[in-house]
Amino acid sequence: MTNNDLLKWLTRVGFVGYGLLHLALAWVAAQIALGQNSVEGDQSGAFQKLATQPFGELLLWFVIVCLVALAVWQAILAVWGHRESHGRDRVMERVFSGARVIVYCVLAWTAGKVVVGAPSSSAQQQQQAAAGIMAKPAGVWLVGLVGLAVLGFGLGMMWYGWKRKFARKLAVAQAHARTAAVRAGQIGYVAKGAAFGIVGYLLVDAAVTNDPQKSRGLDAALHTLAGQPFGKFLLLAVALGVAAFGVYCFFQARYRKVGT
Numbered sequence: 001m002t003n004n005d006l007l008k009w010l011t012r013v014g015f016v017g018y019g020l021l022h023l024a025l026a027w028v029a030a031q032i033a034l035g036q037n038s039v040e041g042d043q044s045g046a047f048q049k050l051a052t053q054p055f056g057e058l059l060l061w062f063v064i065v066c067l068v069a070l071a072v073w074q075a076i077l078a079v080w081g082h083r084e085s086h087g088r089d090r091v092m093e094r095v096f097s098g099a100r101v102i103v104y105c106v107l108a109w110t111a112g113k114v115v116v117g118a119p120s121s122s123a124q125q126q127q128q129a130a131a132g133i134m135a136k137p138a139g140v141w142l143v144g145l146v147g148l149a150v151l152g153f154g155l156g157m158m159w160y161g162w163k164r165k166f167a168r169k170l171a172v173a174q175a176h177a178r179t180a181a182v183r184a185g186q187i188g189y190v191a192k193g194a195a196f197g198i199v200g201y202l203l204v205d206a207a208v209t210n211d212p213q214k215s216r217g218l219d220a221a222l223h224t225l226a227g228q229p230f231g232k233f234l235l236l237a238v239a240l241g242v243a244a245f246g247v248y249c250f251f252q253a254r255y256r257k258v259g260t
Helices: 005-033 043-051 056-080 088-115 122-134 139-162 165-169 175-209 217-226 231-255
Strands: none
Touching: 005 043, 005 056, 005 217, 005 231, 043 056, 043 088, 056 088, 122 139, 122 175, 139 165, 139 175, 165 175, 175 217, 175 231, 217 231
8 A cells, every 4th residue: 555656656746845835934934034024934824925926826736735645645654654663663653644644634724725715824723722721720731731742842853853863764876865865854854843842932931921822833933033132043044944844855755765
C-alpha cells in the first residue's frame, strides 16, 4: 500500500504545495517585521496572501489538493507504514503521522474557507478557544500545560533540525544537492521550532496572567517578536528560516523517501 506509484507521485506534488504555503508564510512574517502590523501572521494570513496573487484562486486550489494528498499519505503511513522502524520507535512514528493528518486537514480546511470567500481568523479562533477553556475549572492549568507541550515541541523541532535528524528521510545521490537540501532543512526546522517555542511561551504566559489575548498562536508569536528590542531583525531571520523550510519542501518533492 505504501509503495503505490500514484501515492508516491501525489505525495511529491503535495510537498510542492506545502513549500508554497511556507514561502507565503515567510512573506507574511517579513511584512510584519517591516511594520505592517495589520497582517495576520499565521497560515490563514498566508493563504489570504496567496489568494491575492495572479491566478490566486487556482493556486489555492492546488495547495488544497497538495495538503489533502499529504494527509492521505500520512494516514496510510499511520496504519501500515514506518516499516524501517521497530518497536517503540515505529509506534511513535505512526502516532506522529496521525498527528500530521490532522494538521494537513486543518490547513486544507482553512485554505478552503479562503478560496470560497469565507476566510476566518485562526488567531481569533485560538483566542476564543483559550478564553473558553480558561473560564472552566482548572482551565488555566490546562492552557498552561498545553503551552508547555507546545514549547517542548518547538525545542524538540529545533533539536531535530540542528542535529539533521531529517536527513535520513532523504535519498540524494548528488553531494551538492544533498548539502543544499540538508542546509535548507536545518535552517527551516530551527526557525519553525523557534516560532513554536514562542507560541508555547505565550500560552504559558496567558495562563499565568489569565489573559487569553496572548494565546493567538503564531500570529501573536510573530507580532510579539517584532515588538522586542531588535525584534524586527529577529523576525526577518525567522522569515528567512521559514522560507528555507519552503525550499526544503521542494527538495523533499524530489528526494524524500515516500514508500516506507
